[in-house]
Amino acid sequence: MTASRRLGFPGCTVAALLAAACAASPPAADTYPSALALFDRAKDLPGFTDYVNAFVRSQNAQHLDERSGCYAKNVGQRISLILIVDRNGRIIQSYSDSKTPKAKCFKAAYLGAQMPIPPFVPLPVQLAMK
Numbered sequence: 249m250t251a252s253r254r255l256g257f258p259g260c261t262v263a264a265l266l267a268a269a270c271a272a273s274p275p276a277a278d279t280y281p282s283a284l285a286l287f288d289r290a291k292d293l294p295g296f297t298d299y300v301n302a303f304v305r306s307q308n309a310q311h312l313d314e315r316s317g318c319y320a321k322n323v324g325q326r327i328s329l330i331l332i333v334d335r336n337g338r339i340i341q342s343y344s345d346s347k348t349p350k351a352k353c354f355k356a357a358y359l360g361a362q363m364p365i366p367p368f369v370p371l372p373v374q375l376a377m378k
Contacts, residue, residue, distance in 0.1 A: 277372070283330040283343040287372040295367030302364045303333070303373050313377065316357035322350035326378045329354055333371040337363045340370075350377075 277283035290296055307313070327350060332341035339361045344351035354377055 280343040280345055287330055287374050290372055299366050306363050312357055318353035321353055322348050325350055327351045329375045331358050331373045333366050335369045337365045
């Protein structure tokens with residue numbers, strides 16, 4: 249009996265299943281618009297809302313935004329961030345709708361931060377800062 253049959257996949261190889269799963273995964277974002285599109289696809293997936301709530305609690309506990317000093321830059325300007333969380337809960341990419349010093353500051357402040365383990369990856373989180 250083959251491994252695929254023992255696993256309950258008659259006539260299908262495990263390698264083919266892995267290839268299909270990889271092909272179905274959303275590509276990583278490389279620009280703010282592509283990160284926003286990734287966010288728009290992910291926001292309705294199971295577990296997304298609960299994860300964002302846990303993410304916000306974690307970032308508030310770490311005071312990432314307050315300790316960054318970013319609010320003092322371009323005072324009053326609202327920026328949008330999209331942060332990409334990997335399978336280990338680490339923020340591996342950050343995107344902003346602006347290229348101002350405030351936006352660059354927040355992007356740097358969150359990059360590399362440790363968050364809770366997400367239910368799927370990549371998991372984009374959108375934050376609005378003012």
